[in-house]
Amino acid sequence: MNPLSDFKNVGEVEAKNRMLLVQWLNSVLPSLNISINISDGELRACLSNGTVLCQILNKLRPGSVNVVNDFYHSLPSQSENVKRFLAALDLLGLPKFEISDLEKGNMKSVVDCLLTLRAKSLQNALGDNITNSNAVRPLGNMSSNVHFTDQRKVSSETTSQRVVRSPVMPEHVGNKIHDVFQLKHGSYSDLPEAKISELMKSTNLDVNSYSLFHHLYIFIFFIYIYLVPCITDLFQHLLLQNAPTQSLLSVVNGILEESVERRSGEIPQRVACLLRKVIQEIERRISTQAEHLKTQNNLFKTREDKYQSRIRVLEVLASGSKKDSENDKSKMEENKTDDKDIIRLSKELEEKSMEISTLKKELQNEKTKMEQKMANDIDVIKLVKRLEDKNTEISTLKQELQIAKTKMEENKADDKDVIRLMKELEEKHMEISTLKQELKTEKTKMEQKMANDIDVIKLVKGLEDKNTEISTLKHELQIAKTKMEEKKANEKDVTRLMKEMEDKNEQISTLKQELQVEKTKMEENKGNAKNVNRLTNELNEKNMENLTLKHELQVAKTKMDGKKGNEEDVNRLTKELDDKNMEILTLKQELQVTKTKVDEKKGNKEDVNRLTKELDDKNMEILTLKQELQVAMTKIDEKKGNEEDVNRLTKELDDKNMEILTLKQELQTVKTKEKKADDKNVVRLMKELVDKGTEISTLKQELETLNKTYKVQCSQLEAKANGAKVELEQKSQEYEHMLEKLSKKIKENESMFQKWNIEKNKLQKALTFQFGSIQELRLSWQSIKQDVKKEQMMYAEECNRLGVNLKPVVDTAESYQEVLAENRKLFNEVQDLKGNIRVYCRVRPFIPGQKEKQTIVEHLGETELVVANPSKQGKEALRSFKFNKVFGPASTQAEVYADIQGFIRSVLDGFNVCIFAYGQTGSGKTYTMVYPFVTH
Numbered sequence: 001m002n003p004l005s006d007f008k009n010v011g012e013v014e015a016k017n018r019m020l021l022v023q024w025l026n027s028v029l030p031s032l033n034i035s036i037n038i039s040d041g042e043l044r045a046c047l048s049n050g051t052v053l054c055q056i057l058n059k060l061r062p063g064s065v066n067v068v069n070d071f072y073h074s075l076p077s078q079s080e081n082v083k084r085f086l087a088a089l090d091l092l093g094l095p096k097f098e099i100s101d102l103e104k105g106n107m108k109s110v111v112d113c114l115l116t117l118r119a120k121s122l123q124n125a126l127g128d129n130i131t132n133s134n135a136v137r138p139l140g141n142m143s144s145n146v147h148f149t150d151q152r153k154v155s156s157e158t159t160s161q162r163v164v165r166s167p168v169m170p171e172h173v174g175n176k177i178h179d180v181f182q183l184k185h186g187s188y189s190d191l192p193e194a195k196i197s198e199l200m201k202s203t204n205l206d207v208n209s210y211s212l213f214h215h216l217y218i219f220i221f222f223i224y225i226y227l228v229p230c231i232t233d234l235f236q237h238l239l240l241q242n243a244p245t246q247s248l249l250s251v252v253n254g255i256l257e258e259s260v261e262r263r264s265g266e267i268p269q270r271v272a273c274l275l276r277k278v279i280q281e282i283e284r285r286i287s288t289q290a291e292h293l294k295t296q297n298n299l300f301k302t303r304e305d306k307y308q309s310r311i312r313v314l315e316v317l318a319s320g321s322k323k324d325s326e327n328d329k330s331k332m333e334e335n336k337t338d339d340k341d342i343i344r345l346s347k348e349l350e351e352k353s354m355e356i357s358t359l360k361k362e363l364q365n366e367k368t369k370m371e372q373k374m375a376n377d378i379d380v381i382k383l384v385k386r387l388e389d390k391n392t393e394i395s396t397l398k399q400e401l402q403i404a405k406t407k408m409e410e411n412k413a414d415d416k417d418v419i420r421l422m423k424e425l426e427e428k429h430m431e432i433s434t435l436k437q438e439l440k441t442e443k444t445k446m447e448q449k450m451a452n453d454i455d456v457i458k459l460v461k462g463l464e465d466k467n468t469e470i471s472t473l474k475h476e477l478q479i480a481k482t483k484m485e486e487k488k489a490n491e492k493d494v495t496r497l498m499k500e501m502e503d504k505n506e507q508i509s510t511l512k513q514e515l516q517v518e519k520t521k522m523e524e525n526k527g528n529a530k531n532v533n534r535l536t537n538e539l540n541e542k543n544m545e546n547l548t549l550k551h552e553l554q555v556a557k558t559k560m561d562g563k564k565g566n567e568e569d570v571n572r573l574t575k576e577l578d579d580k581n582m583e584i585l586t587l588k589q590e591l592q593v594t595k596t597k598v599d600e601k602k603g604n605k606e607d608v609n610r611l612t613k614e615l616d617d618k619n620m621e622i623l624t625l626k627q628e629l630q631v632a633m634t635k636i637d638e639k640k641g642n643e644e645d646v647n648r649l650t651k652e653l654d655d656k657n658m659e660i661l662t663l664k665q666e667l668q669t670v671k672t673k674e675k676k677a678d679d680k681n682v683v684r685l686m687k688e689l690v691d692k693g694t695e696i697s698t699l700k701q702e703l704e705t706l707n708k709t710y711k712v713q714c715s716q717l718e719a720k721a722n723g724a725k726v727e728l729e730q731k732s733q734e735y736e737h738m739l740e741k742l743s744k745k746i747k748e749n750e751s752m753f754q755k756w757n758i759e760k761n762k763l764q765k766a767l768t769f770q771f772g773s774i775q776e777l778r779l780s781w782q783s784i785k786q787d788v789k790k791e792q793m794m795y796a797e798e799c800n801r802l803g804v805n806l807k808p809v810v811d812t813a814e815s816y817q818e819v820l821a822e823n824r825k826l827f828n829e830v831q832d833l834k835g836n837i838r839v840y841c842r843v844r845p846f847i848p849g850q851k852e853k854q855t856i857v858e859h860l861g862e863t864e865l866v867v868a869n870p871s872k873q874g875k876e877a878l879r880s881f882k883f884n885k886v887f888g889p890a891s892t893q894a895e896v897y898a899d900i901q902g903f904i905r906s907v908l909d910g911f912n913v914c915i916f917a918y919g920q921t922g923s924g925k926t927y928t929m930v931y932p933f934v935t936h
């Protein structure tokens with residue numbers, strides 16, 4: 001056991017005892033009105049006066065203590081009151097406490113003492129008439145000395161009076177002894193404890209219960225002494241054995257008193273023997289009483305042990321209950337652990353539910369991802385389509401580029417652009433291949449079940465970037481295309497110019513021929529030299545113009561050969577060409593006009609004049625032209641000298657024309673070659689196209705397979721998702737079920753917890769009750785112990801008194817013989833006078849329940865009895881009998897005894913007496929002899 005808990009228990013027990021005491025004090029003395037939660041110090045202050053203690057005792061036993069009320073000398077009076085109270089307790093045989101305990105020491109002893117007083121008073125209050133009478137009686141009345149002094153006071157009374165009155169105290173003793181005998185004969189264990197204590201404590205006697213048993217014994221003894229001296233030793237022994245001690249003592253007292261009254265000084269031998277035997281019997285009884293006391297002591301010890309063991313058992317039970325409570329606590333703790341488990345399980349459930357929710361969320365996310373991936377896949381498909389479109393575009397671009405390339409090669413186009421474009425194309429190819437690789441990797445990633453969206457987004461971004469790049473490239477290509485077209489246009493312009501040049505040259509040649517024709521005509525028609533000159537000048541001018549044109553053409557060609565002729569030059573050249581054409585047209589018109597004029601001059605003299613005028617004009621013009629030509633010539637001379645140069649130039653022009661022709665031929669050939677190359681390129685491109693188509697078809701197939709696998713995977717994933725959903729639902733249902741179970745368990749545990757709490761409370765109440773009962777048992781045990789000690793003391797005192805009383809009895813035993821002899825003589829004389837043999841008749845009444853109630857007794861007289869005989873008639877029908885005395889059916893045992901009690905005296909005087917009963921079975925012999933104490 002835990003010492004701390006012991007301490008607590010001890011403290012609790014002391015507090016409870018104090019409360020009990022306070023309650024009792026308040027109930028006995030309501031004026032006190034002490035608080036239940038009084039402390040030790042307060043209780044000391046309340047009781048240290050001593051007056052309260054004395055008042056309580058006086059309340060319980062009025063007049064037990066005289067209270068000292070000395071207000072001037074309070075302290076001595078207080079201690080005096082306490083002393084008186086303690087003395088009274090001492091007299092009562094109750095446990096005491098020390099005065100120092102009340103003044104300074106531990107109040108526990110004071111509380112225990114007062115609680116024993118309380119227990120004693122409660123026992124008395126439990127309806128025990130004997131103890132009630134004791135409670136009312138003054139304390140001094142309890143002393144046995146008082147009884148003996150009273151006994152001595154009435155010693156002068158007659159024997160018969162004594163027989164009735166004397167057994168006030170000895171009757172207690174006799175009863176006690178009788179009861180003790182009963183106990184000795186083996187019924188201790190059958191008796192209740194209350195009865196034992198009652199027996200042990202009872203010092204009072206109900207006089208009404210004094211039975212005939214006692215009288216009968218005295219009566220038989222006297223018969224034995226005076227009337228039946230020859231009675232056997234066995235009967236004597238039986239008498240002594242069965243006689244109560246009080247009867248024996250009263251008999252002894254009676255004999256002694258009678259001998260004293262007679263003053264004969266003689267005690268008959270038989271009486272002396274009887275007295276010795278009585279004394280021996282009393283001694284034996286005392287010794288047996290001592291033994292009984294010992295056995296009682298042992299019994300009390302065993303009972304004490306029993307109580308101790310019970311206390312221990314109760315303590316063990318208490319500890320057990322504590323253990324039980326601890327077990328309950330442990331159970332509670334287990335319940336707590338169960339609760340913890342439940343909490344843990346609920347937490348786990350929550351976690352599971354959280355996991356389920358997260359799984360659901362993940363599933364949702366997966367779904368969304370799947371959908372996104374589906375969307376991405378759609379995007380990818382779109383991208384692939386776009387890529388295919390791009391490929392087609394690229395292929396077309398390639399073709400265009402190839403065409404442009406060839407054209408550029410043919411037309412010596414910008415190599416750098418072409419190279420750049422080629423490089424870009426290669427880069428595009430590379431990019432496309434990388435894109436393809438990326439696509440493949442994407443596909444593999446898609447095959448590896450959903451590459452993350454970021455990569456897809458990146459790819460999409462990359463694709464977008466690529467698209468932008470492609471768009472920029474397209475734009476560049478468009479620009480390049482436009483440039484190429486422009487260049488083509490330039491080329492066309494160049495060719496057109498070349499054609500125009502050729503036309504001009506042809507026109508020039510025709511003009512030359514016309515001029516030649518005109519010259520010949522002029523010569524034939526003695527044409528005007530001025531016109532010739534003019535025409536020559538004009539021709540020269542035209543030649544110059546041609547030269548300049550050629551030169552400019554050459555420059556343009558060189559520029560074109562330089563492959564970097566810009567549009568401005570071309571425009572400029574075209575403008576110049578247009579101007580020249582305009583000039584040529586004007587010249588043509590002028591020529592036409594002159595031709596017509598010449599034709600008119602040929603027709604008519606007037607016209608000739610006009611023509612001459614016109615010729616003059618023309619000449620003037622020619623002159624001007626010549627001048628101009630001269631200027632030009634001078635200029636030419638200044639630059640290149642003379643007409644040779646012009647011829648050279650004309651030759652050169654011819655050469656150039658030739659060159660133009662050759663160039664035209666070359667162009668024609670190049671065009672043919674170009675056509676051939678174009679065909680080759682077309683074949684190659686076709687091949688590439690076919691390859692691309694195959695690639696595209698394979699890519700499409702791959703895409704389709706990928707789509708299919710993707711769809712299959714999607715379906716699988718959907719199936720898995722559905723399965724997971726079903727599992728999740730099942731799990732959620734299971735968890736819900738578990739939750740319900742757990743909630744039920746929690747409710748059950750709560751109900752169990754409440755039950756346990758109720759049981760715990762009950763156990764605690766039972767424990768407190770048991771503790772209280774243990775305490776009460778202890779107190780009662782202490783009181784019983786005190787009672788036993790007191791009884792022991794009383795018995796010791798009684799023994800001493802008996803010894804003291806017996807001593808004069810023994811001393812005067814011899815003088816008694818004389819008295820007894822005289823008494824015997826007188827009595828026997830009376831008996832002889834009455835008749836030595838007496839015959840009595842007693843008629844039994846009908847027994848209750850007897851069916852046939854017909855009596856044959858016809859007449860019942862004092863000494864006569866008439867009996868009817870129905871079988872006979874006449875005188876014999878009635879028969880009368882005479883007896884010393886006839887007792888009727890209404891006669892009592894006392895009447896019968898009163899008639900024969902003289903024989904008892906004779907017995908005690910030493911005479912032999914014989915009393916016997918005779919009669920039919922069931923006539924009442926045993927009733928008359930054995931049941932003398934039944935009063936009727």
Ligand SMILES: Nc1ncnc2c1ncn2[C@@H]1O[C@H](COP(=O)(O)OP(=O)(O)OP(=O)(O)O)[C@@H](O)[C@H]1O
Pocket residue numbers: 843844845847889891919920921922923924925926927928
């Ligand atoms: N005077 C009486 N008054 C009332 N009842 C009596 C009286 N005498 C005898 N009885 C009853 O009669 C019945 C028989 O009595 P009892 O046993 O004394 O007869 P008995 O003569 O002793 O019989 P047995 O010879 O068989 O021993 C008993 O029940 C007894 O109580």
